[in-house]
Amino acid sequence: MRDRLIFAGQLLFTIGVAAFLVVPVILSISAGVTVNYFRGIASGVTLQWVAQVWNLYYDTILLSFLIAFATLLVALAVGVPAAYALHTRGGRLSRLIEECITLPIAIPGLAIALALLLTYGGFRSFRASWLFILTGHVIFTMPFMVRSVMAVFATVDVKTLDEGAASLGASPARRFLDVIVPNAAPGILAGALMVVTLSLGEFNLTWMLHTPLTKTLPIGLADSYASMRLEVASAYTLIFFIMIIPLLVAMQMLADQGTRK
Amino acid sequence: MNVTAGHGASVRIDCCGKTFADGTRALEPATLDIARGETLVLLGPSGCGKTTMLRIIAGLELPDPGGKVLFDDKDVTSVAIENRNVGMVFQSYALFPNMTVADNIAYGLKIRGVGKSERSTRVAELVALTNITGLENRRIDQLSGGQRQRVALARAVAIRPRILLLDEPLTALDAALRDRLRGELNRLLRALGITTIYVTHDQAEAMELGDRIVVMRKGEIAQIGAPREIYFTPQSRFVAEFIGAANIIDAPLDRGDLVLPGGRQPTGSEKSQPSAVAMIRPESIAIVDAVNAPLSGTIDSVGFIGDRQRLVVSGASAKPITVDAPNTVKVEIGDKVGLLIPPNAVRLLPPEN
Numbered sequence: 001m002r003d004r005l006i007f008a009g010q011l012l013f014t015i016g017v018a019a020f021l022v023v024p025v026i027l028s029i030s031a032g033v034t035v036n037y038f039r040g041i042a043s044g045v046t047l048q049w050v051a052q053v054w055n056l057y058y059d060t061i062l063l064s065f066l067i068a069f070a071t072l073l074v075a076l077a078v079g080v081p082a083a084y085a086l087h088t089r090g091g092r093l094s095r096l097i098e099e100c101i102t103l104p105i106a107i108p109g110l111a112i113a114l115a116l117l118l119t120y121g122g123f124r125s126f127r128a129s130w131l132f133i134l135t136g137h138v139i140f141t142m143p144f145m146v147r148s149v150m151a152v153f154a155t156v157d158v159k160t161l162d163e164g165a166a167s168l169g170a171s172p173a174r175r176f177l178d179v180i181v182p183n184a185a186p187g188i189l190a191g192a193l194m195v196v197t198l199s200l201g202e203f204n205l206t207w208m209l210h211t212p213l214t215k216t217l218p219i220g221l222a223d224s225y226a227s228m229r230l231e232v233a234s235a236y237t238l239i240f241f242i243m244i245i246p247l248l249v250a251m252q253m254l255a256d257q258g259t260r261k
Numbered sequence: 262m263n264v265t266a267g268h269g270a271s272v273r274i275d276c277c278g279k280t281f282a283d284g285t286r287a288l289e290p291a292t293l294d295i296a297r298g299e300t301l302v303l304l305g306p307s308g309c310g311k312t313t314m315l316r317i318i319a320g321l322e323l324p325d326p327g328g329k330v331l332f333d334d335k336d337v338t339s340v341a342i343e344n345r346n347v348g349m350v351f352q353s354y355a356l357f358p359n360m361t362v363a364d365n366i367a368y369g370l371k372i373r374g375v376g377k378s379e380r381s382t383r384v385a386e387l388v389a390l391t392n393i394t395g396l397e398n399r400r401i402d403q404l405s406g407g408q409r410q411r412v413a414l415a416r417a418v419a420i421r422p423r424i425l426l427l428d429e430p431l432t433a434l435d436a437a438l439r440d441r442l443r444g445e446l447n448r449l450l451r452a453l454g455i456t457t458i459y460v461t462h463d464q465a466e467a468m469e470l471g472d473r474i475v476v477m478r479k480g481e482i483a484q485i486g487a488p489r490e491i492y493f494t495p496q497s498r499f500v501a502e503f504i505g506a507a508n509i510i511d512a513p514l515d516r517g518d519l520v521l522p523g524g525r526q527p528t529g530s531e532k533s534q535p536s537a538v539a540m541i542r543p544e545s546i547a548i549v550d551a552v553n554a555p556l557s558g559t560i561d562s563v564g565f566i567g568d569r570q571r572l573v574v575s576g577a578s579a580k581p582i583t584v585d586a587p588n589t590v591k592v593e594i595g596d597k598v599g600l601l602i603p604p605n606a607v608r609l610l611p612p613e614n
Contacts, residue, residue, distance in 0.1 A: 164355030168369030182359035
């Protein structure tokens, strides 16, 4: 009897907390498909707001994906070899570089953006292109890629695997592709999902760096919140959810797989 | 089938020392010649520099300036490991978890551009040679320790290396398996006939596998010799104590006799000196009647091991003497016994260290 009471209490508490977090999400989403939010859902359900957002902002959504995947490419091409080099080299210098790469996690995005503007703002065409935002995103997401790959390197003895492949005659590049990358795959995948998710949702830095022609999804979101009717802003949130949730689920599934192993 | 082709290279290590970046001296400059087809064992306690020496030969470590590594009289000091054509078996095996057993074994051949059909023939040969038939398509994490060890060996041998390097290949296995694999490994190395350098801290492994043994201590070579030489005529106290069991006796020498509390023990020498160090192996001491024995003492403990018994005798020398007696000898603690030691079983060691 007592156990049941405790169980019921815990269940209620959990449901309460979950509801506290989930209800705003549901409200926001439902607002996006309601004809008139002030009259409530009774006013009817519509996709007109979603369509309107798509028409107004589809370019920001496309640009967001372009930047997210470009960021991913750079993070893979630079981050994975960097993690490998930092892991195998070791020593004080490697630790120092690792700390420098990690720094952007602690520094506010606004500060990073300001530094970028101060340094490169003078290069007009670079400043005005989406590559400027890409630069910011790479700086911001790189530690997540490097860290997650290095975490895998710490669990599989890559140094010995590398030496093993070398003893069989493989060149450094060959070793990296045949042995290091496949064995770091879980970390690379986790890092990749994290990079894409973070890049898609990044606001701080992007807000400082963007121009009217280089708006990303979250910037558009802020824009619509500030200047559009509530239903449109909510429809925008809905689109954002649809894009980001599959990524989050994939990330979680990957993490589960990792712990089961 | 060319698995047994003896095409090893000779190895010369010339004045190779190793100082690590943090200043630790892992290896004092050492010079060593290894003949074509020879199996040389580097033996010593952990931290003695044996693995460093192996890694220098492999090309995984660069010797300090001035040191040279030569394969068949050709200087390979600055040649990277991938171009030295050496086969290596690592203590942790370093098998690739992302590949099957067959792919692991064939990897070196694939790198060398060997065609698919030839690769699979070679894999089949090696799988048969190392007794792992049937495991070709397994993943590495589905193998037992002993199976992994065999795959690692097959992979190292697959590329027909000039020199085979083994870094404590049996250490990660349990004792019974280690003994069995040691015998197998011995037969295999003899059949392959390639130059082999084998690192271990296990003296039984060293004795069984080595044509010659290099005993190392604190980054220096303590002694080089055939197993029997190392066992019967150690040149220092360290080697005597590290290889097998040994009684080390400090006593004055009087006209060739060790003067001990329990009597006099002839050594075959004629010298007299105030202090000498002698080594006597436990199995070369016979238990006899105390009456008339040149050396006598009292049984302190009796350890029955099965094939023999290990006795500890006190009173004969300043320190108790260990005796390996046949399992038929009947003695009890407190018995007064005589010790009969042939003079040629007493090895006088240089007094230093």
